[in-house]
Amino acid sequence: MKLLDIHNLHAKIGEKPILRGINLTVNAGEVHAIMGPNGSGKSTLCQVLGGREGYEVTEGSVHFEGQDLLERSTEERATAGLLLGFQHPVEIPGVKNIYLLKEALNAQRAAQGLSEVDTFAFMKQVRELTKSMGMDDAFLHRGVNDGFSGGEKKRNEILQMLLLQPKLALLDETDSGLDIDALKIVSEGINRLRGSDRGIVLVTHYQRLLSYVEPDFVHILYQGRIIKSGDKSLALQLEAEGYQDILDAAS
Amino acid sequence: MNPTRAALPQWLADHAPAAPLAPAALQQVAREQIHAWGLPSVRDEEWRWTNLRALNQPAPLTSAAPAVSPLMALLPDALFIRFIGGKLSELPEHCPPGLHISRLSDAAPDARQAAFAPVAANANDALLALNTAHADDGLLIEIAPHTELSAPILIDWQDEAAAYAATRVLVRVGAHSRATVIETAQAADTAALWRNSVMVIEQAENSAFTHIGLGLDGAARRLTDRQFVRLPRDARFTSINLQFGGQLVRREIEVDIRDTGAHCNLFGLMMPRGKQVLDTHTRLTHGAAHTTSDERYQIIADDSARGIFKGRILVAQDAQKIQAYQNSRNLLLSPTAEIDTKPELEIYADDVKCSHGATIGRLNPEALYYLTSRGIPTARARALLIQGFAQEILDLLPLPALAEWLAERITQTLSQEIPAQEVPVQKVAGQEVPAQETPQ
Ligand SMILES: Nc1ncnc2c1ncn2[C@@H]1O[C@H](COP(=O)(O)OP(=O)(O)OP(=O)(O)O)[C@@H](O)[C@H]1O
Ligand SMILES: [Mg+2]
Numbered sequence: 001m002k003l004l005d006i007h008n009l010h011a012k013i014g015e016k017p018i019l020r021g022i023n024l025t026v027n028a029g030e031v032h033a034i035m036g037p038n039g040s041g042k043s044t045l046c047q048v049l050g051g052r053e054g055y056e057v058t059e060g061s062v063h064f065e066g067q068d069l070l071e072r073s074t075e076e077r078a079t080a081g082l083l084l085g086f087q088h089p090v091e092i093p094g095v096k097n098i099y100l101l102k103e104a105l106n107a108q109r110a111a112q113g114l115s116e117v118d119t120f121a122f123m124k125q126v127r128e129l130t131k132s133m134g135m136d137d138a139f140l141h142r143g144v145n146d147g148f149s150g151g152e153k154k155r156n157e158i159l160q161m162l163l164l165q166p167k168l169a170l171l172d173e174t175d176s177g178l179d180i181d182a183l184k185i186v187s188e189g190i191n192r193l194r195g196s197d198r199g200i201v202l203v204t205h206y207q208r209l210l211s212y213v214e215p216d217f218v219h220i221l222y223q224g225r226i227i228k229s230g231d232k233s234l235a236l237q238l239e240a241e242g243y244q245d246i247l248d249a250a251s
Numbered sequence: 252m253n254p255t256r257a258a259l260p261q262w263l264a265d266h267a268p269a270a271p272l273a274p275a276a277l278q279q280v281a282r283e284q285i286h287a288w289g290l291p292s293v294r295d296e297e298w299r300w301t302n303l304r305a306l307n308q309p310a311p312l313t314s315a316a317p318a319v320s321p322l323m324a325l326l327p328d329a330l331f332i333r334f335i336g337g338k339l340s341e342l343p344e345h346c347p348p349g350l351h352i353s354r355l356s357d358a359a360p361d362a363r364q365a366a367f368a369p370v371a372a373n374a375n376d377a378l379l380a381l382n383t384a385h386a387d388d389g390l391l392i393e394i395a396p397h398t399e400l401s402a403p404i405l406i407d408w409q410d411e412a413a414a415y416a417a418t419r420v421l422v423r424v425g426a427h428s429r430a431t432v433i434e435t436a437q438a439a440d441t442a443a444l445w446r447n448s449v450m451v452i453e454q455a456e457n458s459a460f461t462h463i464g465l466g467l468d469g470a471a472r473r474l475t476d477r478q479f480v481r482l483p484r485d486a487r488f489t490s491i492n493l494q495f496g497g498q499l500v501r502r503e504i505e506v507d508i509r510d511t512g513a514h515c516n517l518f519g520l521m522m523p524r525g526k527q528v529l530d531t532h533t534r535l536t537h538g539a540a541h542t543t544s545d546e547r548y549q550i551i552a553d554d555s556a557r558g559i560f561k562g563r564i565l566v567a568q569d570a571q572k573i574q575a576y577q578n579s580r581n582l583l584l585s586p587t588a589e590i591d592t593k594p595e596l597e598i599y600a601d602d603v604k605c606s607h608g609a610t611i612g613r614l615n616p617e618a619l620y621y622l623t624s625r626g627i628p629t630a631r632a633r634a635l636l637i638q639g640f641a642q643e644i645l646d647l648l649p650l651p652a653l654a655e656w657l658a659e660r661i662t663q664t665l666s667q668e669i670p671a672q673e674v675p676v677q678k679v680a681g682q683e684v685p686a687q688e689t690p691q
Binding site: 084103143 | 615616617620621622624629631636639642643
């Protein structure tokens with residue numbers, strides 16, 4: 001089943017065209033990796049899918065479970081089952097992490113016509129997840145990402161993902177800034193989400209992550225287009241040879 | 252008499268009470284002063300930002316339908332005092348040992364004298380003079396030495412059922428005693444009572460007193476309020492000033508730190524909406540060496556509302572080794588709202604530590620986007636961010652139940668609102684005025 005279907009997507013930021021015809025289909029059960037040099041448009045693609053203002057789609061379409069994604073608001077996309085893991089999660093002092101988690105879960109439940117989550121069950125679940133991410137409970141009572149280290153922020157993104165159980169997780173460089181242990185924990189978290197009814201898109205620069213979370217497909221994004229797709233061996237090839245040959249071959 | 256000054260509006264003269272409480276000589280002086288000064292105008296230095304034009308008209312009368320104060324359920328132990336339309340209507344049945352509460356008119360002459368001790372100096376003080384001339388009801392709260400009141404005293408002002416009220420309260424806190432007074436003001440949104448009140452707080456050595464001023468419902472309420480606090484040796488005063496509504500609220504808090512070891516906290520949060528004007532002026536004098544103060548004020552202004560904060564700190568010449576911290580952080584939620592914030596430091600001593608900073612920012616669009624990307628509806632996300640900002644001040648409340656209730660109330664109120672204007676994401680970068688730290 002097609003979860004995400006991107007067709008000829010063009011987008012600009014301000015007057016600057018960034019995405020120049022992206023085609024990508026993610027089926028339920030698949031893990032895709034998107035790689036590519038700095039500035040090629042990977043984060044832009046994620047933000048366009050997230051519905052960030054200021055990112056204007058000029059051409060093409062995106063469907064999520066067969067429905068037009070682009071006409072929906074950011075919160076509707078999220079409650080429909082899309083989760084964006086940010087490359088640079090913002091710090092929100094004053095809003096406790098635990099509130100964010102609860103509000104987000106309740107928003108999702110409301111969209112599904114469910115009642116608010118039972119506080120006791122919620123706390124129990126959150127504590128378990130926090131522990132599984134190697135995080136201390138104290139993180140729950142701090143402001144969202146407030147003063148978190150780079151690695152802690154990324155773990156926090158995965159914590160949210162595991163709680164919300166999105167149908168499609170779009171993780172933008174969740175592996176950067178992680179030490180070896182944290183990378184393992186984060187990878188295990190991602191693997192736990194993996195399942196026949198879900199899709200995962202990993203944006204990454206490193207083969208490291210992909211050895212823990214084996215992708216079914218690897219795509220190379222360059223200058224706003226996917227210039228090459230392959231299986232996991234493509235990532236290995238990149239690691240060994242760098243981008244130059246592939247970019248040369250594509251141009 | 253200064254001929255350029257406007258006279259007191261006629262309706263006020265018509266409302267002059269029959270039996271004011273101030274000692275006759277003080278009343279006489281005050282009457283002459285208000286005759287000369289009229290109401291303060293924007294030409295008076297301390298009133299530059301606050302126009303009292305609204306007071307030129309009397310309020311339409313509303314019927315008294317006193318609401319049950321929500322704080323009664325929240326603080327079931329509180330000693331409950333109620334005023335309706337500026338008239339005392341309820342006193343606690345029993346007071347714990349060491350606490351004496353009475354109607355000011357029943358108080359001994361010396362207490363009445365003390366209650367009216369602060370004297371107006373010039374036209375900036377016109378409302379103080381007006382209160383001295385008119386105050387016809389009020390309270391004496393007396394706490395004996397070595398008394399620790401575990402329950403707060405709650406004064407519930409139901410600001411309805413009259414057009415005008417002038418009240419005077421004297422609080423005396425004995426040596427080594429501790430107490431908390433909470434004043435809440437509320438009214439129906441149609442009630443436009445103007446209450447002009449004065450509270451005089453006399454603390455004795457090593458006493459600790461907390462005053463919480465809570466402006467709740469009543470979109471049309473008008474409150475002008477002035478507080479005088481005197482701190483002797485090792486005394487500690489905390490003011491927490493939380494204003495959530497009112498057509499016009501102007502508070503002036505004056506603290507005179509007179510002796511070594513005394514400490515003063517001035518915390519405030521004002522959240523004007525619609526066309527409300529919420530204003531606080533604080534004046535803090537460090538008059539002795541080795542004294543400290545901590546001042547934190549926040550304004551969150553929405554719609555076409557105005558928030559005003561002016562914080563004056565005066566350090567006298569021989570007040571060496573004092574520490575004074577002042578910070579004013581503000582949030583502008585709409586392009587038509589206005590925030591005026593002004594720190595004013597006057598330092599005559601040379602060995603002091605003073606710092607102050609003021610920032611005016613907007614909601615962070617990145618944060619708003621982040622929250623909505625987790626499925627949280629925009630209005631709710633906005634409410635969470637605003638409440639998160641306010642939380643810094645709410646966290647300073649010594650009563651956790653009250654802090655929690657207020658936080659929930661803020662988010663509830665804001666979540667129901669459709670933002671008048673979508674906060675533009677990405678287009679507006681936070682217009683932050685950087686904080687200035689000025690070590691002296
Ligand atoms: N707000 C913006 N205004 C103008 N240009 C922008 C803006 N945001 C991103 N860009 C540009 O868009 C291009 C793509 O950026 P993007 O962040 O999508 O790259 P990326 O592939 O994620 O890179 P990296 O690997 O470094 O994260 C870059 O040239 C970048 O400078
Ligand atoms: Mg990127």
